[in-house]
Amino acid sequence: MKPALLRLLRIAAVAVSGLTAFAGVALAQATVIQGARVFTGDEVLPTATVVVRGRTIESVTLGTDIPAAAGAEAAVVDGAGMTLLPGLIDSHTHNFGPALEQALNFGVTTVLDMLTAEAMAAQWRRQQAAGAVPGRADILAGGPVTVAGGHGTQFGVALPTLDDPEQTEAFIADRVAAGADFIKVIYEAGTAGRPLPTFAVSTLPRIVAAAHSHDLLAVFHISTAEAAGEVIAADADGLVHMYFEGAGGAEIVEAAREAGIFVVPTLAVLETIAATGGGPELAADPLIAPFLTPEQRGGLGRDFGREPDPELMANILADVGALHASGVPILAGSDAPNPGTTHGASVHRELELLVRAGLTPVEALRAATAAPVDAFDLGDRGRIAPGLKADLILVRGDATADVRATRDIAAIWKDGSRFERTKAGPTTGRPRLEPTLLSDFEDLTARTLPPKWSHSTDAFAGGKSTVTTGAVSRDRSGNALRIEGEIKEGFAFPWSGVMVLLGARFNDPVDAGGIRALAFDARGEGATYQAMAFAESLGMQPAAASFEAGEEWVRIEIPLSSFSGLEPSGAWAFFIGGPTQLGAFWIEIDNVELVE
Ligand SMILES: [Zn+2]
Incomplete structure (x- = not known):
């Protein structure tokens, strides 16, 4: 069942890469990881010393002695109290x-x-x-x-x-x-x-x-x-x-x-x-x-x-x-x-x-x-043995006794090169968003949306859904926004509605850490509608939450905590729109606010 030819080809590739490490004009400086517990991929060596040169593992020897072949110039990493693992x-x-x-x-x-x-x-x-x-x-x-x-x-x-x-x-x-x-x-x-x-x-x-x-x-x-x-x-x-x-x-x-x-x-x-x-x-x-x-x-x-x-x-x-x-x-x-x-x-x-x-x-x-x-x-990886690719991690403690020790990483080598880990660090200086009225749609003319608002459909991702918007008048409350659209087949997660940016541009996060909920008035056809949040923590995949709206105007409040994975400190847009089911829909919204 295992394709034998492929395995042979890969073994040949290992042999060649092992050779090139020695065939270079001048040998690269070696790295020695000295005296760590070594998990070879198959067994545990209680104390061993591993020499890496170029992209490959040159030697694995028991104990703490550094082989002479490592050379006087070798960089030595003390592995005492640590476990060396294949990447x-x-x-x-x-x-x-x-x-x-x-x-x-x-x-x-x-x-x-x-x-x-x-x-x-x-x-x-x-x-x-x-x-x-x-x-x-x-x-x-x-x-x-x-x-x-x-x-x-x-x-x-x-x-x-x-x-x-x-x-x-x-x-x-x-x-x-x-x-x-x-x-x-x-x-x-x-x-x-x-x-x-x-x-x-x-x-x-x-x-x-x-x-x-x-x-x-x-x-x-x-x-x-x-x-x-x-x-x-x-x-x-x-x-x-x-x-x-x-x-x-x-x-x-x-x-x-x-x-x-x-x-x-x-x-x-x-x-x-x-x-x-x-x-x-x-x-x-x-x-x-x-x-x-x-x-x-x-x-x-x-x-x-x-x-x-x-x-x-x-x-x-x-x-x-x-x-x-x-x-x-x-x-x-x-x-x-x-x-x-x-x-x-x-x-x-x-x-x-x-x-x-x-x-x-x-x-x-x-x-x-x-x-x-x-x-x-x-073939060429996943074990610590001479001639294999030097993809390695050194972790503090004994990962062969407590596997959670793999989280305590002291060093990583990829293709023989030491990799410096990146710490994300806190994001600072982002504009703080106070509770705010995003729009009451009073300045709406028949064909346009307020500044920072736009139509949003799955056409963006290759889908076929459509949307139109316009002003409707509401007794004693001025204008509301009417959204009409059709959710069409063509994208697996179809959407159609309107989007409002919180920053100056698309994908321009603000700190909405002080905001508790997205709130708005809504009236619809008794369907389950969709709202979405966009944020740095969500990457290119917004988080969705649903709400219902019938013939009478109701006040909807969607706590930001109901958008799973959303970190409000990096939010950049919200979306309100039609249901996820295929077909035509309408909904009217008004007084869209971010509230404490
Ligand atoms: Zn999968």
Whole structure:
């Protein structure tokens, strides 16, 4: 099942890179990490000394003696009382913008991408192939495979879709041509309340066979035990989520073990589904907090709007423990940047959760180092051994006894270069926003909006929804704003309404830390309408809250705390508009205020 040719090619690549370190005209100065406890990816060396030269690990020797070959010029780092680990590998991520820099800032030196824009992944890969990229994590990306309107199409990334099973082989060949390192298949039928189109079960083996014909692994997104059973039967190589709906039980564990598949449980994101508070807890850790950007903090604070379900989380942990106990390889993956997770930091949370599921700390460390290398045939990394890539982290304490010690990072090396971590630091000098009337629409003429107000629809993201606005007169209260629009199919999260900027421009944050709620009068057609907040902590993904409005005017107050992930100290806009359901709508609003 493991494509042998690929593994051979990668071993050859390792051998070549090991050679070049010695073939240079002048040897680069070595770095010596002396006398640390070393987790090699496979075993724990209580005290060892590791020499790094150029991009690679030159030697690993027991004890504290520095080998003569390191040279008199070598820079020595004292590792006493610390643990040296292979750079961490996050086996389930989605990468956009600064994701790879954020990952490295927390000691994650390689990420496996499970869905992003193919062109962006290709560009990152070209840069990696051209030489060391010391400032960010390496990425290997799966070619995404889903159907039109299926899971994965809602993120605003233009995705090709496989809608005709007869096109399977051609479609997979296209992913290979685009540079796919493996094939990521989304097999997700949604929920009873929100069903999603997905593949027929008969198409699954055909997709796997097509991937294998190119020597690529086929890994699957699933959420139910039933789907997990179906993809295992289809000869899948791995599951990139733990099933969390439907009875798992011993049968599926046995099927997984027999099939020789691996599992990336993504406990960090499942914890957000169970709403047990892992993201905010991680964000509050003093070892993590200083290194989070506002957007990362906001991401950890986001949720899926679900009620806490500790029993669900307990069941998931028990199922992962059962898989592990039966010998199924478990890989650490965060699913960052989904709600409640963020790049880099969430791997440390994932390690802790894997220990809760029953892995020993050493087994959990293996899940984030050597295990993904073996599962995905990554070859040149994930272990500390001569000739391998010098992606390393040095942490204070004994991470092989207490896995939470990985958060206490003393040093990071990527491609042999020491990486200086970035502390985000507090944002100062931002204009403070006092409680204010955003508009009473009295100055409105029939066709225009007040200054700082604009129409806002999903056309911005390639959708087709439309909006128009105009003044309506209101008894004794002057004008109100009437918003009419149509929510049309064309973007997975369609929207239509109006937006008001708080600063001078788009994406110009102000400090709204003293504001408690967005308040306005509203009248509508009895629908559930949508408001959204935009802020630095939300990145390019606004947070939504809903409200209802019927025929009579009512005063709506939406506490800013109901926008999950919003940090008001960096807010820059609000949106008020139509429902999320398709169709025509209208709503009238008035006296829009930010109140204490
Ligand atoms: Zn994912």
